[in-house]
Amino acid sequence: GAAVRRFLGPLLCLCALRLPAGSGAAARGLDVASYRERVRAMFYHAYEHYLESAFPYDELRPLTCDGQDTWGSFSLTLIDALDTLLILGNVSEFQRVVNVLQEGVDFDIDVNASVFETNIRVVGGLLSAHLLSRKAGLEVEAGWPCSGPLLRMAEEAARKLLPAFQTPTGMPYGTVNLLHGVNPGETPVTCTAGIGTFIVEFATLSHLTGDPVFEDVARKALKALWKNRSDIGLVGNHIDVLTAKWVAQDAGIGAGVDSYFEYLVKGAILLQDKELMSMFVEYNKAIKNYTKFDDWYLWVQMYKGTVSMPVFQSLEAYWPGLQSLIGDVDNAMRTFLNYYTVWKQFGGLPEFYNIPQGYTVDKREGYPLRPELIESAMYLYRATRDPTLLELGRDAVESIEKISKVDCGFATIKDLRDHRLDNRMESFFLAETIKYLYLLFDPDNFIHNDGSDFDVVVTPYGECVLSAGGYIFNTEAHPIDPAALHCCRKRREEQWEVEDLMREFYSQKKTKKFTLKRAPDPGEGEIIKDPKDVSSEKAGEKRNSKKSSHSLLSCPSQSFNSKLAVLGQVFLDNT
Numbered sequence: 001g002a003a004v005r006r007f008l009g010p011l012l013c014l015c016a017l018r019l020p021a022g023s024g025a026a027a028r029g030l031d032v033a034s035y036r037e038r039v040r041a042m043f044y045h046a047y048e049h050y051l052e053s054a055f056p057y058d059e060l061r062p063l064t065c066d067g068q069d070t071w072g073s074f075s076l077t078l079i080d081a082l083d084t085l086l087i088l089g090n091v092s093e094f095q096r097v098v099n100v101l102q103e104g105v106d107f108d109i110d111v112n113a114s115v116f117e118t119n120i121r122v123v124g125g126l127l128s129a130h131l132l133s134r135k136a137g138l139e140v141e142a143g144w145p146c147s148g149p150l151l152r153m154a155e156e157a158a159r160k161l162l163p164a165f166q167t168p169t170g171m172p173y174g175t176v177n178l179l180h181g182v183n184p185g186e187t188p189v190t191c192t193a194g195i196g197t198f199i200v201e202f203a204t205l206s207h208l209t210g211d212p213v214f215e216d217v218a219r220k221a222l223k224a225l226w227k228n229r230s231d232i233g234l235v236g237n238h239i240d241v242l243t244a245k246w247v248a249q250d251a252g253i254g255a256g257v258d259s260y261f262e263y264l265v266k267g268a269i270l271l272q273d274k275e276l277m278s279m280f281v282e283y284n285k286a287i288k289n290y291t292k293f294d295d296w297y298l299w300v301q302m303y304k305g306t307v308s309m310p311v312f313q314s315l316e317a318y319w320p321g322l323q324s325l326i327g328d329v330d331n332a333m334r335t336f337l338n339y340y341t342v343w344k345q346f347g348g349l350p351e352f353y354n355i356p357q358g359y360t361v362d363k364r365e366g367y368p369l370r371p372e373l374i375e376s377a378m379y380l381y382r383a384t385r386d387p388t389l390l391e392l393g394r395d396a397v398e399s400i401e402k403i404s405k406v407d408c409g410f411a412t413i414k415d416l417r418d419h420r421l422d423n424r425m426e427s428f429f430l431a432e433t434i435k436y437l438y439l440l441f442d443p444d445n446f447i448h449n450d451g452s453d454f455d456v457v458v459t460p461y462g463e464c465v466l467s468a469g470g471y472i473f474n475t476e477a478h479p480i481d482p483a484a485l486h487c488c489r490k491r492r493e494e495q496w497e498v499e500d501l502m503r504e505f506y507s508q509k510k511t512k513k514f515t516l517k518r519a520p521d522p523g524e525g526e527i528i529k530d531p532k533d534v535s536s537e538k539a540g541e542k543r544n545s546k547k548s549s550h551s552l553l554s555c556p557s558q559s560f561n562s563k564l565a566v567l568g569q570v571f572l573d574n575t
Contacts, residue, residue, distance in 0.1 A: 170220035196260030233286030371432035
């Protein structure tokens with residue numbers, strides 16, 4: 001209803017050691033360009049040591065200067081860092097890495113891989129890089145973005161995951177063997193996020209390749225979770241994908257659930273899908289009713305709503321950013337500031353933080369350089385320009401450099417209380433943490449394009465608009481251009497705006513020539529508005545841009561006698 005239309009209307013698509021008193025005022029004048037360059041240097045310190053010491057393994061071990069495979073043996077850090085290279089402006093290295101990946105990555109291997117992690121890191125990373133290839137100066141195929149080597153790699157990886165979805169409920173297993181499918185005896189218990197975090201990547205794949213199977217399985221999994229929510233509107237943490245029985249009944253917004261909610265919102269924006277947004281709106285009501293206390297979010301029993309864990313998890317720090325995407329900026333800022341106080345207490349976010357006690361939880365004192373609070377700061381800064389958000393960015397740079405930097409990269413912080421380190425640098429440090437930090441300090445980055453600049457690309461299906469902004473980040477911070485989803489549809493029969501056409505025709509001398517461009521189908525090229533909003537606009541309204549001056553026309557099909565044309569001239573039946 002109205003609430004859904006409001007959310008789908010104009011969207012906002014758009015740390016530290018303890019700080020001395022008065023530092024907030026100083027931050028309001030902080031040198032953004034200087035911090036941006038420090039973030040760039042952090043990226044290359046980590047990236048170059050990965051290449052030197054760890055490639056072709058998945059991840060760098062920064063304390064021993066070697067590498068290890070963690071999520072499957074895909075040279076994962078290289079895939080995860082690829083679009084970050086372009087956001088930092090390194091076109092030549094982007095091009096080199098694309099060639100390396102095409103030659104060196106093989107998904108036909110006898111490896112047990114996480115369905116969730118392979119999707120968000122590998123499929124998401126390859127799709128993003130594919131859609132950014134032209135901007136990076138690569139020579140693309142004639143059919144791009146509907147074809148290309150990186151798209152074929154993403155499709156191959158995703159097909160390896162499809163056997164996991166062959167369950168009675170449509171909810172996928174958590175692990176799949178890339179060569180043999182689901183192993184006999186594989187556990188049927190999967191976390192909620194591991195079921196509901198596919199629609200962004202899989203719908204993009206279906207729209208680009210024309211194969212609906214990916215979007216279909218992702219939607220079926222989302223709907224299965226929705227169907228199995230509790231009577232009070234909450235979902236638990238882990239579910240049996242064969243029986244649909246909840247195994248872990250803790251409900252919250254953090255680990256095990258987080259990106260399910262994220263993908264309902266991002267899927268709704270990407271696909272202009274009211275059903276997905278309606279689901280989120282209903283969940284959001286239940287979350288506020290049962291889990292929210294003083295701008296913190298606790299864990300509760302999914303059937304009763306009673307508090308089970310009064311704990312803040314660092315993974316929950318994505319929530320203010322998600323709130324900003326639906327326009328709930330005031331609530332987002334209040335929750336962000338709660339989380340920021342925890343950062344300032346420790347110089348990072350511990351994995352678990354006991355809210356009543358105001359301290360870490362035993363064996364959960366670490367900070368593996370996660371991006372979520374920085375991600376929220378980036379979204380909220382785009383929405384508010386509040387300098388407090390830049391202060392978080394400053395604090396993150398200072399903390400990570402002081403505590404985590406070692407000779408061979410940046411190490412996971414094992415314990416924020418004494419700054420002990422662990423011998424691991426997760427690939428998301430380069431994919432997400434560095435990227436969101438850089439974008440926080442780089443207001444003019446192409447990712448922040450407001451639609452005033454775009455490219456028109458000719459595909460086998462006609463012209464389409466790309467690079468107009470509104471990028472949707474997957475949960476590994478890989479940006480997807482939503483306009484690309486409308487480039488690869490086979491066209492319906494021609495639809496012309498005859499009234500405008502004739503008005504323009506008769507307003508000119510009969511000898512004067514003019515050209516007309518066929519309109520995109522609804523949804524091609526840009527996010528469409530709700531039909532009720534569109535109907536109120538004048539049919540002949542022009543859309544202007546730096547790179548395009550022709551009008552984009554759209555209307556219902558006209559009767560045949562109003563469409564008769566000879567050599568481009570259109571006649572009514574009485575002429």
